[in-house]
Amino acid sequence: MARGELMKKLLASYGRDDEFRAIAEQIILEEEQKNNRVLARSLRQTLDHASNRAPPPRALAPLIPFPDAANDFVERVEPEHTKSDIVLSKANIRIFSGLIQEFRRADDIRRSGLPVRSKLLFCGPPGCGKTLCTQIFAGELGLPLFVVKIDRLISSYLGETATNVRKIFEFARKQPCVLFLDEFDALARSRDDTSEHNELRRVVNSLLIFIDRIKPKGFLVAATNLDQSLDPAVWRRFDEVIWFEKPDREMTEHFLALKFKNIKTAFDPTSHVGSLEGYSFAEIERICVQAIKAAVIERRKEVRELDFRHAVADEIRRRSGTARLQHLED
Structure with missing residues (x-):
């Protein structure tokens, strides 16, 4: 779509947040495709800043009208x-x-x-x-x-x-x-x-x-x-x-570091990589969250190694139950 037409649509959509943002996104996308990255980044930051100040829409709406339901x-x-x-x-x-x-x-x-x-x-x-x-x-x-x-x-x-x-x-x-x-x-x-x-x-x-x-x-x-x-x-x-495969040792170590990045710990979570072999990211995240919650519940400022070990034990128990259910279904 020609730039002039986009600008006219942008002005005409003022006050209709979803439509305004959709047209602004199209303009930014054109700049990115032209490799005008600095301008595109600046426009996106301005758009995001304006969106943060505005109240969120009450309901989701299609960005561009379309005939089918x-x-x-x-x-x-x-x-x-x-x-x-x-x-x-x-x-x-x-x-x-x-x-x-x-x-x-x-x-x-x-x-x-x-x-x-x-x-x-x-x-x-x-x-x-x-x-x-x-x-x-x-x-x-x-x-x-x-x-x-x-x-x-x-x-x-x-x-x-x-x-x-x-x-x-x-x-x-x-x-x-x-x-x-x-x-x-x-x-x-x-x-x-x-x-x-x-x-x-x-x-x-x-x-x-x-x-x-x-x-x-x-x-x-x-x-x-x-x-x-x-x-x-x-x-x-x-x-x-x-x-998408289950994480290897390196990916698990990276993921643990990511999950405890802003959390104070009394141990090194990455030292437990070996015990998490074969676990999915979702399972490892559940272990981390459970360990952190244990510290919050007891109003401690740091997560202890015992919190992590208990969370791993809970996940093993959960996995064991899931395996039994799958066996019964088979």
Whole structure:
């Protein structure tokens, strides 16, 4: 959109906070894509400062009007974390840095006749950072994050689920954003699965067509804990598949240091790295939070090693119970 038209829309939207911010974000995005980083950073700081002073909106609203009722199936989420709150593998840091650079130089890449990666599949066990990374990724891009409500998307009426899926893809085609489909396996389950009925197989057929055709203005991100359940044809529809694994020793040590960064301790939390092998980030965070709460409850100014050991013991007990439940379900 021409700069003059954007400026006219910006002035016309004064007093309507969501619309005003959306147009301001488009102007900032244009400056980032032109590599005017200093100006873009200054504009973003000014916009964020103004937003902090203004009262928050009472209800979420679409940033750009669109014809379909996609708002029945998507919800805007404000990222609450920054890149300093996450620990990623070196490979994933390189991948995400490349994706951000591609997005900012998208016009140059397309003028060279090359594709820009915009459809991402996140795979890995629960608690390893897929959802958190999506929030931080959207924040780094300066794009609004919309989360698909999978439970509402899947309808009990024949034919409606495919129609609902079409609506969210139409939304992503028009709205520059990060559109996040968590628990993607609920939609893209293998058509060879004999336990699934014909309706869900038709949904997968439609889904494959929609992913093939969409050229999002931002990113389509799908995440699953059950990659082995996905239909084989799904994989090649995504520009990038990113794996989130449980942390190794180095990543666990970094994560512990991060969690106790502003907390006074009577011991070195990173000395317990060995006892946390095989734990997910979510499990380690739960241990850290529980240890810190023990000190708060007893009105102590520092976390003791015993607090941490008790929290680890609680997590072992929790894991043992979870394992028994899974065994019963199997």
